[in-house]
Amino acid sequence: MNEISPQQNGTGDAAPADLYAQIETLKQALEGERAARAAAERASEAKSDLLATVSHEIRTPMGAIISMADLLLTTSLDDIQRNYAQTLRQSGRGLLAILNDILDYSKLSAGRFELENVRFDLSELMKSTGEALGHRAGAKRLEHGVATAEDCPTHFVGDPVRIRQVLNNLIDNALKFTESGSVKLRASYAAAGTDASLRFEICDTGIGLSEAQKARLFEPYAQADSSVGAKYGGTGLGLSIAKRLAELMGGDLGCESVEGQGSVFWFTVRLKQAAPDSKSAAPSLIDEADIGPLAGHVLIVEDNDVNQMLIQAYLDNFGLTHETAANGRVALEAMRTKRFDLVLMDIMMPEMDGIEATKHIRAMPEPVCKTPVVALTANAMKGDRETYLASGMDGYVSKPVGASDLFAALAVHLAGARANQAVLG
Numbered sequence: 001m002n003e004i005s006p007q008q009n010g011t012g013d014a015a016p017a018d019l020y021a022q023i024e025t026l027k028q029a030l031e032g033e034r035a036a037r038a039a040a041e042r043a044s045e046a047k048s049d050l051l052a053t054v055s056h057e058i059r060t061p062m063g064a065i066i067s068m069a070d071l072l073l074t075t076s077l078d079d080i081q082r083n084y085a086q087t088l089r090q091s092g093r094g095l096l097a098i099l100n101d102i103l104d105y106s107k108l109s110a111g112r113f114e115l116e117n118v119r120f121d122l123s124e125l126m127k128s129t130g131e132a133l134g135h136r137a138g139a140k141r142l143e144h145g146v147a148t149a150e151d152c153p154t155h156f157v158g159d160p161v162r163i164r165q166v167l168n169n170l171i172d173n174a175l176k177f178t179e180s181g182s183v184k185l186r187a188s189y190a191a192a193g194t195d196a197s198l199r200f201e202i203c204d205t206g207i208g209l210s211e212a213q214k215a216r217l218f219e220p221y222a223q224a225d226s227s228v229g230a231k232y233g234g235t236g237l238g239l240s241i242a243k244r245l246a247e248l249m250g251g252d253l254g255c256e257s258v259e260g261q262g263s264v265f266w267f268t269v270r271l272k273q274a275a276p277d278s279k280s281a282a283p284s285l286i287d288e289a290d291i292g293p294l295a296g297h298v299l300i301v302e303d304n305d306v307n308q309m310l311i312q313a314y315l316d317n318f319g320l321t322h323e324t325a326a327n328g329r330v331a332l333e334a335m336r337t338k339r340f341d342l343v344l345m346d347i348m349m350p351e352m353d354g355i356e357a358t359k360h361i362r363a364m365p366e367p368v369c370k371t372p373v374v375a376l377t378a379n380a381m382k383g384d385r386e387t388y389l390a391s392g393m394d395g396y397v398s399k400p401v402g403a404s405d406l407f408a409a410l411a412v413h414l415a416g417a418r419a420n421q422a423v424l425g
Contacts, residue, residue, distance in 0.1 A: 058099055063400025064306040066092040070403065071313050096400065101237040108244045115248060119274050120160035122152065122198070126187060129167055133185060136175055143182035152189035155274040156196065159249065163269060166242045166253070167200060170265045173238070174204035181205025181262070196273045197251070201266045209257040217255060218243045242267065294407070296341030296414045298322045301331040301357065302376070303349040307399075311344060311376070314406055328357025335361065335368055342413055345393065347377040355391040362392040372413040376401060 069089035077085060107113040130146030137144035167185070174183045183204045190197045209217065218239050239253075246253040250270030257263035298315055302308050303326050315322045323338070325331035327349040334340075343361070347354040358373050374395040375388045385396050397409050 059096070059399055060304060060307065062092060062096045062099065064304070064310055066096065066400050067310050067402070068306070071310065074317075101241060104241050105237050105244075108241065108248075113248070115162060116159040117157060118160070119155065119157050121154055122156060122187070123148070123154050125160055125164060126185075129164065129171070130185065132168075133171055133175075133183065136171075137183050140175065140179070142175070142178060142180070143184075145182070145184045147184070147186040149186075149188040152187060152198075153196065153273055156198070156271040157274050158269065158271040162245050162249065163200075166245050166267055167202075169238045169242045170200075170202040170267070174202050174206060174263070174265070178204045178206035178262075192270055194272075195250075195270050197268055197270055199266060199268045201264055203262070203264045205262040208259040208261050208263055209255065210259045213259075214255060214257060218253075294318045294320055294410055294414060296320055296410075297339070298410075299331060299334060299340040299343045300324045301328060301343060301349070301354065302346045303327055304346075307346070307376075311401070311406075314401070314403055317403070318407060318410065320410070328352030328354060328360070331357055332360055335364065335371070339368075340371055342410065343371055343373045344376050345373050347375060347388070354393075355387065358388075358392045374409050374413055 066089055069085050069092060072085045073082065073089070104113070126146055126148055130144075133144050133146065171183065171185065181204070183202065183206075186201050186203070188199045188201075190199070243253040246267040246269060251268030253265070253267035255263060255265050298320050300308060300311050300315070300322055302311060302324065308324050312322060312324065323334065323340075325334050328345075329352040331343065331345075332352075335343075345354040345358060354375060354377070361371060361373060362369050372394045373392065374397060375393050376397050377388075377399060388396055394413055395409050397405050
């Protein structure tokens with residue numbers, strides 16, 4: 001801001017009128033700055049809300065495409081039909097991965113990204129990641145391996161889903177850019193005060209990177225260069241997202257590489273160490289063999305015809321009876337006259353959405369008000385899960401809905417429904 005030279009009066013002091021003018025100018029500048037900041041915050045909020053809506057509208061049909069392909073592959077198909085269905089599923093998953101990258105980056109930029117804080121077993125995470133690596137590396141005839149340092153503890157508290165996301169991103173890149181040789185994963189541990197620092201390294205013998213390429217590696221939407229982008233594809237968001245996630249988890253992500261010889265991508269996370277405790281360990285994926293067949297009558301509240309067909313097919317395969325309501329209002333009418341053991345509730349529906357419908361259900365007389373309600377939604381913004389649980393919902397399954405995720409949720413909440421019925425008599 002340019003200096004304002006005050007006019008002097010006979011005593012050498014600035015004229016009062018000029019001082020008032022300067023103060024007024026500063027006040028107006030501050031008010032203008034506050035207004036601009038408020039407008040920017042409103043624009044960011046509107047952008048995030050639009051992103052959530054667009055994400056829901058795209059993820060819903062994409063989820064249906066992938067899930068219907070999954071169902072199709074469980075039927076009797078000849079070799080050509082099976083190849084078509086597998087290609088359809090693979091292409092759908094690829095497109096959904098791109099959408100998720102864009103959504104994750106937008107949430108990170110808007111500050112609306114949240115991490116889970118749950119207990120997990122590092123050995124199980126490394127084992128499942130290693131199995132996926134082995135399958136894909138074997139298809140390219142690459143050597144592969146997974147190793148964990150001997151002194152590394154097993155149990156931690158953190159966000160295993162996001163750790164796995166970073167690992168998968170780095171492994172995907174290593175496999176993409178390696179045509180011969182090997183891709184290997186190793187994990188090590190270091191104490192960090194009262195916390196623990198985990199370091200993961202993904203080593204490959206791929207094409208490597210030049211110094212110029214490394215300098216812009218983590219820029220959003222950046223490929224190593226145009227020829228690499230043309231040959232290997234990708235949005236250029238994966239590494240930027242992975243680095244931001246590592247930083248959110250108290251660590252960092254970097255790369256050591258020699259062009260033509262290969263790369264080592266590493267990332268660190270800062271976690272709380274947890275003592276081994278079989279009683280509090282996270283349960284493994286629920287399988288029908290563990291709990292026996294499901295039983296119950298389920299109300300599907302969903303306005304999308306394809307999603308209705310998909311959920312109906314899943315429930316048929318699980319041996320559950322079911323009815324369908326096109327929105328929350330129709331669902332309430334059905335629950336006033338019929339008994340259901342569980343409600344699968346979509347969120348965004350015409351006339352009455354899932355949140356409002358759930359609040360009405362909780363206000364109904366017993367035993368109807370005790371009916372478990374599980375959200376089925378493509379919404380994926382920060383705070384969505386908390387909003388659903390606060391409305392009275394008991395669980396949350398994200399779209400695209402997979403058979404195993406849905407089965408696990410049904411198993412838990414139908415068991416809870418049976419326990420409530422026993423208490424109510």
